[in-house]
Amino acid sequence: EPEVTQTPSHQVTQMGQEVILRCVPISNHLYFYWYRQILGQKVEFLVSFYNNEISEKSEIFDDQFSVERPDGSNFTLKIRSTKLEDSAMYFCAASRSVNEKLFFGSGTQLSVL
Amino acid sequence: KQEVTQIPAALSVPEGENLVLNCSFTDSAIYNLQWFRQDPGKGLTSLLLIQSSQREQTSGRLNASLDKSSGRSTLYIAASQPGDSATYLCAVRGTGSQGNLIFGKGTKLSVKP
Numbered sequence: 001e002p003e004v005t006q007t008p009s010h011q012v013t014q015m016g017q018e019v020i021l022r023c024v025p026i027s028n029h030l031y032f033y034w035y036r037q038i039l040g041q042k043v044e045f046l047v048s049f050y051n052n053e054i055s056e057k058s059e060i061f062d063d064q065f066s067v068e069r070p071d072g073s074n075f076t077l078k079i080r081s082t083k084l085e086d087s088a089m090y091f092c093a094a095s096r097s098v099n100e101k102l103f104f105g106s107g108t109q110l111s112v113l
Numbered sequence: 114k115q116e117v118t119q120i121p122a123a124l125s126v127p128e129g130e131n132l133v134l135n136c137s138f139t140d141s142a143i144y145n146l147q148w149f150r151q152d153p154g155k156g157l158t159s160l161l162l163i164q165s166s167q168r169e170q171t172s173g174r175l176n177a178s179l180d181k182s183s184g185r186s187t188l189y190i191a192a193s194q195p196g197d198s199a200t201y202l203c204a205v206r207g208t209g210s211q212g213n214l215i216f217g218k219g220t221k222l223s224v225k226p
Binding site: 004031042045055058095098101102107109 | 212
């Protein structure tokens with residue numbers, strides 16, 4: 001089974017600080033995604049990324065969020081100024097095409113204090 | 114706006130039982146539907162993906178069906194085992210989306226030895 005790798009597994013930060021969450025997608029997968037899950041709530045879509053561009057984003061993905069593929073392998077999610085309500089499990093996912101299975105990483109648990 | 118509902122929220126069965134998990138969605142304009150498994154503190158594992166033109170998909174002891182017109186899907190698990198204990202999530206991709214999956218809240222399954 002292909003694997004998406006996420007680091008770190010846990011991140012604790014102070015409100016107002018910037019955080020960068022990292023993901024290494026599966027090598028032959030072209031579509032990348034970030035999702036999040038607040039404790040006890042549904043998994044929510046944040047953004048999809050294809051061909052070095054954002055292809056779709058949700059209302060959650062406001063100006064505080066950005067994504068980047070800086071070196072052709074890593075895929076990052078940056079939150080510029082974290083808020084308490086950003087505390088959640090953040091999942092990276094990848095798929096070969098937009099209509100195929102999504103493979104998820106094991107997540108980064110972000111805690112904003 | 115697409116809404117995905119899963120019933121029941123939790124289910125406890127003795128080992129060996131066959132069981133059915135239900136998923137309903139409000140907008141039948143979907144490309145596909147995926148069933149995922151989520152273990153505590155872990156990522157999501159894709160179990161089955163059904164395209165909108167398909168009626169069912171099978172993998173081992175799992176069988177997922179899709180009735181797009183009525184907005185329903187079921188996940189059938191045969192001969193349940195304690196290792197099947199997890200939360201099962203249903204997610205749909207709407208037409209026109211670029212990979213944005215809308216998730217249900219999940220059914221937490223416990224299989225007792």
